[in-house]
Amino acid sequence: MEFDHLEPRPAPRRAMQRTQLPILLGVLAGLLFLLIVPYVAEQVTYSITRGRARAQAEVAREQLGALPDAENRFRLAVKAIEPSVVGIEVVRLVGTQDDEWASLFWPRPRVGMGQGSGVIVDPEGYIVTNAHVVNGASQITVRLSDGQLVRDVEAIGMDSAADLAVLRIRVPGLVAAAWGDSDQLEVGDQVLAIGSPYQLAQTVTAGIISAKDRRGIIRNLDLQDFLQTDAAINPGNSGGPLVNLRGEVIGINTAIVGEAYRGIGFAIPSKLAQEVYNKLKAGERVPRGWLGVVPGVLDDRLAAQLKLQDVRGVLVEGVAAGSPAEKAGIEPGDVIVEWNGKRVNDPNDLRFLAAGSRVGSQVKVGFYRDGEKKETTVAITERPSRLGRK
16 A cells, blocks of 8 residues: 655644643743742841841840849840831922023922931831921831831821921831830930931930930920930931830930030930820821010120019010910010919020910910019910911
């Protein structure tokens, strides 16, 4: 029997497609695997790191409570607070080029970078920092203690009069710091400052409380009642925590004398910081009280001229029209010496007491006029937004 010679025929196209489809799916699955696995691994690593840090913080807090006089107390206090301290990086638009020719080529606003610190005070991701760290920021990035960068940051609120702001991030497993009581502090108590000076994350410095109730430190900031410390605070520390040796936040680092560390730094007491935080977190405004006078400084010559025995007090140089002071009968030339029974020594005291008074409250103000002691009741109103006078 003879057979015709058979030429080989190509496989049908559909058969080839069915053969190639699993290969293509395999390639796509491999690519997807390569893309997803690093991300998942990164998140797992962050989660493990945070879990370890949380466990260390809990153990450290227990040991701090059991060993109040242990030699390694600094080390334990750092472990207790470290997972809660964050770095904050901001981007601001700082205006257009001033040069006429440059503005033709670079018409867009210039970008400025800023940095600071903050502290997580709620495991739901609420962070306390300074208002001046984030004010005017077009973009805020939070760097956690494990190195993770969080760019989805919500600005909850700000109180410029106290230089405090609240942010929020949504990251699981965060470790919240515990608040301490700044009213219980005494001069000489040991403290630690933690933050990111010069972008050096998690920098810890130690010192003591050098003084309390410092006012008039920052120009145009009314609500000042700072803790002073010699713990090293440098640019970038702003907004970070000042903590006691139980690892509790007793202050928010805010200012220094000079451009860099000189052994004189200032922190907002935790009592004020916690009060402002609770209001901002709840979505409340933080209205500040207003008296409506232009405060002046007394000296020996003025005191003698005004028939005063003491140079302590505030000379009223002017009174705003329609202000609480005007309505209460306070006039230029009066010398305010008391506020609700508290001694008023200088303009810084008056600014602090007025700003801290509850809007709508009635305040008894003692003052001298022509050498005679007088008293009036002032109905405190909210400070106008564009008026910085008290």
